[in-house]
């Protein structure tokens with residue numbers, strides 16, 4: 001059999017490499033091999049029946065299925081080799097992470113510890129199915145991967161840890177998309193080799209962004225949902241407004257995530273510039289190296305207020321251990337430029353400091369109890385419209401590295417107390433209308449958001465451990 005004959009017998013499918021694109025920038029589908037979903041350590045599945053692998057094109061259910069399967073498989077196979085041995089999905093997910101491709105009418109998608117749920121809606125005559133965007137699928141899969149590595153982050157009452165989850169989702173989309181050789185070549189051409197600039201991989205979910213923009217013009221970027229190519233500078237989220245237009249920073253986790261994902265894109269760019277060859281293979285390697293450092297960091301970093309600084313510090317430490325500190329200067333630069341580390345903090349993470357503290361980091365293992373390291377904080381419910389006290393899970397692990405974020409005015413910021421981080425998080429959720437409060441727990445003057453269009457990421461329920469109520473996360477969207 002000749003090579004040509006062999007190729008023609010391998011079934012292929014058509015997929016978008018990262019997104020359908022939006023008007024003016026519509027992407028062309030490309031042929032891929034039929035994806036493998038049931039692979040270790042992150043087996044995945046799709047609830048709908050698999051159609052025949054053929055060349056079904058955009059607009060068909062078969063095409064949507066294979067785009068989602070291809071993207072889900074690529075996310076699992078990107079992170080699988082980078083996580084510590086023994087990592088598995090959160091126990092409630094079951095053996096395989098299952099994606100549901102037609103979960104209802106909305107412009108959204110979420111991960112809820114049972115599976116991944118993708119919604120769709122027709123906007124201006126265009127059916128926007130979130131499962132048809134590789135960016136969205138890889139983002140949601142990223143939530144499930146991070147939940148496997150660090151389950152505590154799911155229930156932590158903290159804007160910064162929630163935002164790190166969102167950043168990890170977008171980073172999952174970036175790193176997984178860059179596994180495709182053709183896309184790496186395309187991005188190198190588009191950016192002329194400077195990965196920091198806006199490109200088709202830095203722009204998240206162009207089509208979903210377009211659809212949201214039709215109803216809420218200021219809510220998303222002008223050309224996508226979010227862009228990792230940005231210059232947002234760290235502010236303590238406790239001091240930020242709970243929501244705002246896309247061009248300003250708020251404590252809303254997707255908005256605030258851009259500070260960290262922006263720094264991560266600069267990390268990839270900096271690592272790439274250090275590769276021997278500035279070609280597509282070098283870019284693939286750079287993305288993988290950066291992804292590995294992030295995995296090492298989230299497994300080892302304590303869950304605390306000023307969490308970004310801890311994750312950043314642990315990425316620098318991981319580079320010291322894995323690569324002898326080869327990329328340290330460029331990681332420091334990325335985190336300093338986004339204010340995640342103060343200058344003082346960035347320069348204090350020396351080789352000696354890393355080796356002095358590395359015992360605990362080497363011992364770090366993924367998973368652990370859902371509440372490990374979290375501190376229960378009980379507050380009066382009345383301010384939040386609740387008729388009983390409520391217990392929150394504050395981020396209160398012991399800090400490693402005495403490092404902090406930048407004060408925009410210069411120097412370092414003092415991390416906010418864990419109980420204030422937790423109450424501020426609840427207040428923001430109520431102000432954004434993202435908490436489902438059953439009527440029996442409401443006071444007469446409670447603020448109630450009955451908008452059906454806003455997904456409730458949290459609910460108020462009876463506390464399972466003590467008296468009163470508890471804040472329970474349902475999902476990350």
Ligand SMILES: [Zn+2]
Pocket residue numbers: 139140143165166169476477
């Ligand atoms: Zn998300």
